[in-house]
Structures are given as C-alpha cells and as structure tokens.
Amino acid sequence: MPTAESKRARGPAFHALFSDEARFLKAWVGNPGTTGAVSPSGKYLARMMARYVDPALPGPVIELGPGTGPVTQALIERGVAPERLILVEYDPAFCTLLQERFPGATVIQGDAYDLPATLAGLVEEPAAAVVSSLPLLNKKEADRIGMLKDAFALLGPGGNVIQFTYGMVSPVPRRPRNADPFVFLAEASPPVWLNIPPARVWVYKPAGEVVSLEDARRSFSISAEGERLLDKLKEHTFRVRDGFLEQRDRIERDLRLARESVRIDVELRAAHIRESNRLDARFDRHLRSAISLIRRLGENRRDKR
Numbered sequence: 343m344p345t346a347e348s349k350r351a352r353g354p355a356f357h358a359l360f361s362d363e364a365r366f367l368k369a370w371v372g373n374p375g376t377t378g379a380v381s382p383s384g385k386y387l388a389r390m391m392a393r394y395v396d397p398a399l400p401g402p403v404i405e406l407g408p409g410t411g412p413v414t415q416a417l418i419e420r421g422v423a424p425e426r427l428i429l430v431e432y433d434p435a436f437c438t439l440l441q442e443r444f445p446g447a448t449v450i451q452g453d454a455y456d457l458p459a460t461l462a463g464l465v466e467e468p469a470a471a472v473v474s475s476l477p478l479l480n481k482k483e484a485d486r487i488g489m490l491k492d493a494f495a496l497l498g499p500g501g502n503v504i505q506f507t508y509g510m511v512s513p514v515p516r517r518p519r520n521a522d523p524f525v526f527l528a529e530a531s532p533p534v535w536l537n538i539p540p541a542r543v544w545v546y547k548p549a550g551e552v553v554s555l556e557d558a559r560r561s562f563s564i565s566a567e568g569e570r571l572l573d574k575l576k577e578h579t580f581r582v583r584d585g586f587l588e589q590r591d592r593i594e595r596d597l598r599l600a601r602e603s604v605r606i607d608v609e610l611r612a613a614h615i616r617e618s619n620r621l622d623a624r625f626d627r628h629l630r631s632a633i634s635l636i637r638r639l640g641e642n643r644r645d646k647r
C-alpha cells in the first residue's frame with residue numbers, strides 16, 4: 343500500500359514521465375518521420391537494449407537518437423559512466439534536455455546518418471557499442487546499410503551495434519536488394535511485449551575481418567569456379583537463415599493470435615454465463631411474483647366464499 347510519503351516521492355518521476363510523453367508527441371507532430379514514435383521507449387525496451395552493451399569493454403558508448411533519454415538512463419544503470427556516453431540527437435530541444443539530464447555526457451546535435459561528418463574529431467578511441475533508436479524503417483535501404491557500415495567503423499574489438507525496431511524482421515536488410523555483398527552477423531532479442539507497441543532489439547556485429555565478398559576475393563586468390571561456389575554458398579546460407587527467421591516470426595505471430603483468440607473466446611463465454619445467470623435471476627423473480635399472485639387470487643376466492 344503506497345504511503346503518502348512514497349506517493350510524494352513518486353510525484354516528480356510521474357511528472358517527468360508525462361512531460362516526456364508531451365515533449366515526444368510535440369516532436370512527433372512537428373516531424374513524424376524523424377521522431378519515428380509517438381512516445382518514448384518504455385523501461386523494459388530500454389533495459390533490453392542496454393543488456394547487450396558490455397560495460398567492461400573499453401571506449402565510448404555512442405547513442406544515436408536518444409530523444410528524451412530512456413535508453414541513456416538504462417545504459418547508466420547498466421554501469422556505463424555518463425562521461426563515456428556520446429549522444430547524437432537531431433532535435434535541438436531534445437539536445438538541451440539531454441544536456442540538463444546527463445551533464446557528464448557529450449551531446450552532439452547532428453545527423454546520425456552521416457556519422458563520419460557528425461562525429462569528426464570527437465571519438466578518440468574505438469567504441470564499446472553504438473546503440474541506436476533511429477527510426478530506420480522510414481529510411482531507404484541504402485541509408486540504413488550506410489548507417490550500419492559507419493557504426494561498424496567506430497567499433498573496437500568485441501563491440502556491437504544495437505538497434506530496436508517495431509518490425510518483425512531486421513531493419514537492416516541481411517540480403518540487400520542491390521546485391522551489396524555486405525556481410526554481418528545479426529541476432530534478435532526476444533520480443534519485448536511490455537513495450538507499447540511491442541518491439542524487438544537487433545544486435546549487429548561485423549563478420550570478422552571479412553566484411554564483403556570483395557575483401558574475401560582480395561584476401562585469397564579464388565578461382566572463377568571458387569567464386570561461383572562462394573556466391574552460391576552465400577545465397578544458400580542467406581536463404582536458409584531468412585527462411586528460418588521468417589518461420590520463427592510466423593510461429594510467434596500465430597501463437598500470439600491463438601492466445602488472443604482463446605482470450606476472446608473465454609471472455610465471450612464468461613459474458614454468456616453472466617448473461618444467462620442474469621436471465622435466470624430475472625426468471626426466478628418473475629416466477630416468484632407469479633406464484634404469489636396466484637396464491638393471493640386463491641386466497642381472495644376463498645374469502646369471497
């Protein structure tokens with residue numbers, strides 16, 4: 343049971359939460375494509391993103407699109423010192439707020455889709471992670487791939503790029519339409535159902551030293567037949583992996599739908615039972631009044647005789 347004291351203590355946090363909702367909505371109304379969501383991420387999603395950052399790795403942690411700072415806060419709670427944080431945010435109002443909230447962090451107002459220019463001269467050592475909440479799905483495939491390549495270039499050994507999405511599949515296509523031979527490792531978190539809307543976190547890592555087939559060709563002298571086989575192998579690997587991921591997403595969706603339909607069914611049945619109980623009670627009441635009416639009529643007739 344919350345005491346008056348604890349309610350008072352929660353007051354400013356609730357106030358901050360609702361102000362953030364309002365700030366976000368305002369930013370979204372002004373620029374829906376850039377803001378990408380109508381409210382800030384919830385704490386469960388923010389924590390899921392922070393979970394993939396290893397605070398023991400050296401170097402800065404670069405956050406792209408921090409907004410009002412829920413993921414920033416989760417990163418600090420995860421053990422990343424604010425002084426290690428470089429926050430790249432496009433919206434000047436969010437930048438002012440971030441600087442007030444996280445005075446130790448470096449806040450850069452700029453474009454996260456042009457990291458070499460935005461971060462020029464600011465990142466002195468390889469980064470432990472790049473954590474992005476950018477609304478990637480509003481961008482062209484080439485821009486998303488460009489962002490990931492630039493982010494990989496900032497990482498030190500063991501580092502990764504972390505991105506959330508409301509979509510079912512990786513927001514950075516693992517088989518680009520333009521056949522760009524950009525190879526990377528991708529892993530998805532379980533869905534965060536408690537976020538509104540539910541979301542998922544993707545973790546990307548450079549695929550070792552060999553980041554493209556071109557690099558592979560340069561590194562080893564491969565015969566024409568070898569190249570053809572490599573192409574086929576790559577195509578086949580992508581197809582198997584994508585097929586598997588699509589199937590997993592389909593099963594998850596079906597399970598969700600099945601759970602929802604069972605819930606609706608149970609609710610309908612409960613409503614039906616409640617309704618028939620109500621009808622039974624009404625029928626009982628009518629039956630009781632009919633019986634008492636008949637009794638009274640009988641008594642009247644007896645009195646007259």
Ligand SMILES: C[S@@+](CC[C@H](N)C(=O)[O-])C[C@H]1O[C@@H](n2cnc3c(N)ncnc32)[C@H](O)[C@@H]1O
Pocket residue numbers: 376377378379381382383406407408409410411412413430431432433436452453454455475476477
């Ligand atoms: C979906 S919101 C996420 C905000 C916050 N991280 C959260 O989880 O609540 C996307 C954020 O990315 C910022 N943004 C969008 N495009 C950007 C860009 N090109 N460069 C830097 N920030 C950008 C938006 O201003 C917004 O704050």
